[in-house]
Amino acid sequence: MAGLRIDAPELRIELHKRSVLKLERARGARLNAVQGCAWITVEREWRDFFVRAGEWFVVPSDRAVVVDALSATVTLELVRAAAV
DSSP states (O other): OOOOOOOOSEEEEEEETTOEEEEOSOTTOEEEEEESEEEEEETTOSSOEEEETTOEEEOOSSSOEEEEEOSSEEEEEEEOGGGO
């Protein structure tokens, strides 16, 4: 599977229920939940994380991160570490 490299300092992403976003090498990036609820799993972390509209999550390492949409529509802003 080919990856997508994004160099923009900020990106708005919309996911629909049961759709998944995978991030790699995103240490320090911030995921701002604008709408809905998302489930976040970081590779080799012992716990998972949840964000709802108005909450945010900072990626703690360069391990793979999987974001799963739990709501009908989830809107996230992905802010690169350099822009945080």
